[in-house]
Amino acid sequence: MRYEGPIYRPPSEAGSLLIQATAGCPHNRCTFCMVYKKGPKYRVRPAAEVIEDLEAARAQYGSRIQTIFFPAGNTIAAPTDTLEVIFRAASRIFPEVRRMTVYGSSRYILEKGEKNLRRLAAAGLSRIHVGLESGSDAVLADIRKGATREEQIRAGRLLKKAGIENSSYVMLGIGARALSRQHALETASALNEIAPQYVRLRTFVPKEGTPLLRKVEKGDFVMAGPHEVLSETRLLLENLEAATSLRSDHYTNYVNLSGELPRDKTRLLGMIDDALKRPEGSFRPFFVGTE
Numbered sequence: 467m468r469y470e471g472p473i474y475r476p477p478s479e480a481g482s483l484l485i486q487a488t489a490g491c492p493h494n495r496c497t498f499c500m501v502y503k504k505g506p507k508y509r510v511r512p513a514a515e516v517i518e519d520l521e522a523a524r525a526q527y528g529s530r531i532q533t534i535f536f537p538a539g540n541t542i543a544a545p546t547d548t549l550e551v552i553f554r555a556a557s558r559i560f561p562e563v564r565r566m567t568v569y570g571s572s573r574y575i576l577e578k579g580e581k582n583l584r585r586l587a588a589a590g591l592s593r594i595h596v597g598l599e600s601g602s603d604a605v606l607a608d609i610r611k612g613a614t615r616e617e618q619i620r621a622g623r624l625l626k627k628a629g630i631e632n633s634s635y636v637m638l639g640i641g642a643r644a645l646s647r648q649h650a651l652e653t654a655s656a657l658n659e660i661a662p663q664y665v666r667l668r669t670f671v672p673k674e675g676t677p678l679l680r681k682v683e684k685g686d687f688v689m690a691g692p693h694e695v696l697s698e699t700r701l702l703l704e705n706l707e708a709a710t711s712l713r714s715d716h717y718t719n720y721v722n723l724s725g726e727l728p729r730d731k732t733r734l735l736g737m738i739d740d741a742l743k744r745p746e747g748s749f750r751p752f753f754v755g756t757e
């Protein structure tokens with residue numbers, strides 16, 4: 467298997483075989499993201515090369531592989547024909563596989579359209595990890611996410627129509643203090659309209675080499691502290707009505723919430739209330755992320 471550039475994968479893909487179909491990110495403009503700021507430039511690998519890697523993995527791991535994640539920033543942006551060949555080959559080489567997933571932003575999901583997404587689902591693509599970040603247009607514009615709230619909702623609904631699971635990532639604290647309330651309320655209402663299978667929470671940590679770290683240093687982005695982030699999380703959860711699996715499987719979070727909604731809402735709100743009773747100094751300190 468050959469890898470190019472930094473390889474990131476969601477924690478839920480920790481046990482997955484990682485095979486690159488693309489390198490870099492075609493958007494590469496989100497102000498909080500350092501992943502590909504130093505390259506590599508976005509490119510799609512030839513399908514034949516990717517299939518060689520799949521075959522090498524089969525020779526090495528045999529039938530132990532149950533899930534495959536194709537890393538890099540927005541693999542869904544690759545041409546449908548190429549992805550279809552790769553997913554079909556992966557299904558043939560690993561007939562035991564029960565999940566194949568990629569990262570994909572709403573903008574590229576919309577560009578694919580329902581017909582192409584259905585083709586990819588038929589070829590084996592089962593889930594897309596979508597960086598929603600926020601349901602607020604003000605926040606999305608500030609962080610240059612490349613999609614509006616309406617586009618995020620439309621992309622989420624499109625995945626549902628195409629039969630592809632949606633794992634949506636929300637970034638707590640990304641609206642700074644100023645937009646915290648708006649971020650919580652509008653993200654909850656966007657998620658209510660999308661009703662993704664998974665909502666995964668991460669807390670904003672400024673990363674080195676990013677435009678957003680420069681804003682933090684200049685005082686133009688005032689970060690929410692632990693109690694403010696927890697209150698934001700509470701407001702989001704209070705207003706989240708969609709039936710979904712909530713996870714906060716990330717080291718950046720101040721409280722680890724995991725449950726099925728709406729069933730576990732009261733329990734999860736209680737966990738946040740308990741965390742809010744802890745002194746601020748007992749949470750992880752502020753730090754600048756390096757990876």
Ligand code: SF4
Pocket residue numbers: 491492493494495496499500501502539540571597
């Ligand atoms: S789309 Fe994802 S990988 Fe690309 S710049 Fe934004 S956060 Fe980073």
